[in-house]
Amino acid sequence: MDTKLKNISRSPLTKSIASILIIILISMMILQLVYIDYTNLEIESIFITEYKNSKIFADEVNKAIHDTYKLLKSETSIRLKDLNYIYLVSDNNKSLTNSVYHGKEVYEENKDGFFSYENGIYTVGETTNSSLINGFPEDEQYIMYIAFPDRFMKEQQKLWNEAGQILTKIILWIILCLVLSSLLLFYLISVTGRKVGTDKLCTLWIDNVYTEVLFLGFTPSMVWISFLPQIVSHEEYIGYSLNHIQMKSMYLIGVITALTIIICGISLLSWIRKIKSGRFIKDSICHKIIEKVNMNIVNLKSYSLTKSLYQRQIVFIITSGILILFIFLFISMPLLMITFLTIQMLFIYWYIRCNNKTFDEINKGFNESIEEQMRSERMKLDLITNVSHDLKTPLTSIISYIDLLSKEENLSRDAREHVNILIEKSDRLKNIVIDLFDLAKSTSGDINLELEIIDLKKLIEQTLGDMEDDIERTGLQIKTILPEKPVNIVADGKRLYRVFQNIIDNALKYSLKGTRIFIELLVEDDGKAFVNIKNIAGYEMNFASKEILQRFSRGDQSRTTEGSGLGLSIAESFTNVCGGNFKIDIDGDMFKVIISFETVQLAEV
Incomplete structure (x- = not known):
C-alpha cells in the first residue's frame, strides 16, 4: 500500500x-x-460594524471642518461642490451656508453626523462618535454647524x-x-x-x-x-x-x-x-571560480607544466581583452578592425597549439606514473609469490627433520623441550608462508575459484565446530544469532571457510578476557546477507579500520600474541574475489567485521 x-x-x-x-x-x-x-474596499469594514465609527468617516468629518473653516477665512469667494454634508459657518463679518436652513435645530436632527462649534466649545449629535474630531480651529469668533444627512449615512452604512x-x-x-x-x-x-x-x-x-x-x-x-x-x-x-x-x-x-x-x-x-543532490553550492559560479583559483595555486606549487599553462592562460586573457577592445574602438575603420581581428585569430591558434603540447606532456607523465605504480605493485606481488614459493621446499625439509628428531627416544629432557619449541615455531613459519602465498595469489587475481551455491549458515556452524577446541582453550563464549532457514550464496566454500576461520581466530586472540564474541547472520529484503562478527578488544585500538587491513599490520602493537598480521588482509582479499564485500567498523573498544553477499533463491522442487 x-x-x-x-x-x-x-x-x-x-x-x-x-x-x-x-x-x-x-x-x-x-x-x-x-x-x-x-x-x-476598506479592510476596516470587517472589524467596525458601523460606518459612523470608522476612520474613513472620521477623515471625511475632519476634512469637512477644515475645508469649511478655510472657506470662512478666505478673502475671495470660494464655492465647495459635490458635498455630502450641509454646513453653516459665520463670524462677525460674514455668514456662509450650502443649505436653505439656518437654525441649529435642523442640523441637530441628523443625530449620527452632527458637529457644531460655538463660543470655543464643540458639540456633537446625540449618537455621533465624539472621538472622530481632531479638533476645531481654536477661534472663539466664529460659529460652525456641519451635518451629514441621515439619508447619506444610511446609504454609506x-x-x-x-x-x-x-x-x-x-x-x-x-x-x-x-x-x-x-x-x-x-x-x-x-x-x-x-x-x-x-x-x-x-x-x-x-x-x-x-x-x-x-x-x-x-x-x-x-x-x-x-x-x-x-x-x-x-x-x-x-x-x-x-x-x-x-x-x-x-x-x-x-x-x-x-x-x-x-x-x-x-x-x-x-x-x-x-x-x-548537494550541488547547490558546487554548481555556483562563485564556487567554480574559487575552485579554479585554488586548483591553480596548488598546481603552481607542484608542477612546472601546469605553471606554464597557467601563465599562458593569464597572458591569453589579458592580450585577448586588449585586442577585443581595439576591435570595438576601430569598428568604424574596417581596415584596422580586420587587422586586429586577424591578430586575435592568430593568437587563439597559438594558444590552442601550445596548450595541446602541454596537455600531451602532462598526459605522458601521468601515464608513465601509472605504469610505474603498476610495475612496482606487480614486482611486490611477484617477490612475495617467489619468496613464499622458494621458502616452501627448505621449510618442508626442516619440518620433516624436526619430526624425525622428535621421534628419537634417547633425547634428554632439555633436548625434548628444544625440539617442541622448534615444532611450534616451524608450524608458525609454515602458516606465515602459506598466508603470504595465498595473499599474493588472491591480490594478483591469479587464483582458481570453485564457485558453487553454499549455505552461509551451515558454513558458519561448520567453522565454529572445527574451531571448538581453540574456542575452549581461550575460555571465551561465542553467541550466535542465525536464521532458521538456509541462506544460499554463490562463493568458493574453501576460501570463505578460510575467511571465517581467520576472523574468528583474530577475535579469539585479541578479545578481552571474560567477554563474549557475537556472530550474527542477517538477511535483508533487498536480497543481501550480512554476517556481523563483534568482539571487545583486550587492548587500546589506536588505529583506523583501513590501517588494520594492510599487510603485516597487527592491532597488538606490542606483538605479544602470535600472528602474522595477514589474517584480516587475507580475509578481505578472499571475500572480494568471491564476490562479497568486507568492511571493518571500530567503535570505542568494539571491533566489528561486516561481510555481505548477494543471496540466491533456489527453485522449489
Whole structure:
C-alpha cells in the first residue's frame, strides 16, 4: 500500500496537477487583492460594524471642518461642490451656508453626523462618535454647524455592510488559497527529483544551469510586483462591480501572474533538486571560480607544466581583452578592425597549439606514473609469490627433520623441550608462508575459484565446530544469532571457510578476557546477507579500520600474541574475489567485521 501511494505521489500526472493548481490558486489570490484595490474596499469594514465609527468617516468629518473653516477665512469667494454634508459657518463679518436652513435645530436632527462649534466649545449629535474630531480651529469668533444627512449615512452604512461581507468572503478565500497552495508547494518540494520505481534522485536539463543564473528566474516576479500597482486601473465604478476596462486589466494581470509563477516555480524546484543532490553550492559560479583559483595555486606549487599553462592562460586573457577592445574602438575603420581581428585569430591558434603540447606532456607523465605504480605493485606481488614459493621446499625439509628428531627416544629432557619449541615455531613459519602465498595469489587475481551455491549458515556452524577446541582453550563464549532457514550464496566454500576461520581466530586472540564474541547472520529484503562478527578488544585500538587491513599490520602493537598480521588482509582479499564485500567498523573498544553477499533463491522442487 505504501509503495502504491509513493508511486501515485511521484507520478508525473500528480505533479502536473499540483503545479497547475498552485498556479491557479496563487493567481486567484493576486486577482482578489487587485479587486480589493480596484473597488476601494476598506479592510476596516470587517472589524467596525458601523460606518459612523470608522476612520474613513472620521477623515471625511475632519476634512469637512477644515475645508469649511478655510472657506470662512478666505478673502475671495470660494464655492465647495459635490458635498455630502450641509454646513453653516459665520463670524462677525460674514455668514456662509450650502443649505436653505439656518437654525441649529435642523442640523441637530441628523443625530449620527452632527458637529457644531460655538463660543470655543464643540458639540456633537446625540449618537455621533465624539472621538472622530481632531479638533476645531481654536477661534472663539466664529460659529460652525456641519451635518451629514441621515439619508447619506444610511446609504454609506449599506455600502459599508456590503463591503464587510464581500471582504470577509475574499479574505477567507485568500486564506484558503494560501493554505492549499502552501501544502501543494510543500508536496512538490518533497517529491521533485523523485520518479516512480526508483529512490535515485533524478535531475533535469535546467539543473545543469549555474545556481546564480537560476536566480534570474525570480526577477520577473520582482519586476511584476513593483509594476503591478502602476498597472492597476482606478476607473469610476458603480457599487462594487468592475467596468469593462478593469475586467480587461484583470484578465491581463491573471495571465502575466500565471506566467511569472511558472518561471519562478521552475527556478525554485531546480534549486531544491540542487540542494537535495548537494550541488547547490558546487554548481555556483562563485564556487567554480574559487575552485579554479585554488586548483591553480596548488598546481603552481607542484608542477612546472601546469605553471606554464597557467601563465599562458593569464597572458591569453589579458592580450585577448586588449585586442577585443581595439576591435570595438576601430569598428568604424574596417581596415584596422580586420587587422586586429586577424591578430586575435592568430593568437587563439597559438594558444590552442601550445596548450595541446602541454596537455600531451602532462598526459605522458601521468601515464608513465601509472605504469610505474603498476610495475612496482606487480614486482611486490611477484617477490612475495617467489619468496613464499622458494621458502616452501627448505621449510618442508626442516619440518620433516624436526619430526624425525622428535621421534628419537634417547633425547634428554632439555633436548625434548628444544625440539617442541622448534615444532611450534616451524608450524608458525609454515602458516606465515602459506598466508603470504595465498595473499599474493588472491591480490594478483591469479587464483582458481570453485564457485558453487553454499549455505552461509551451515558454513558458519561448520567453522565454529572445527574451531571448538581453540574456542575452549581461550575460555571465551561465542553467541550466535542465525536464521532458521538456509541462506544460499554463490562463493568458493574453501576460501570463505578460510575467511571465517581467520576472523574468528583474530577475535579469539585479541578479545578481552571474560567477554563474549557475537556472530550474527542477517538477511535483508533487498536480497543481501550480512554476517556481523563483534568482539571487545583486550587492548587500546589506536588505529583506523583501513590501517588494520594492510599487510603485516597487527592491532597488538606490542606483538605479544602470535600472528602474522595477514589474517584480516587475507580475509578481505578472499571475500572480494568471491564476490562479497568486507568492511571493518571500530567503535570505542568494539571491533566489528561486516561481510555481505548477494543471496540466491533456489527453485522449489
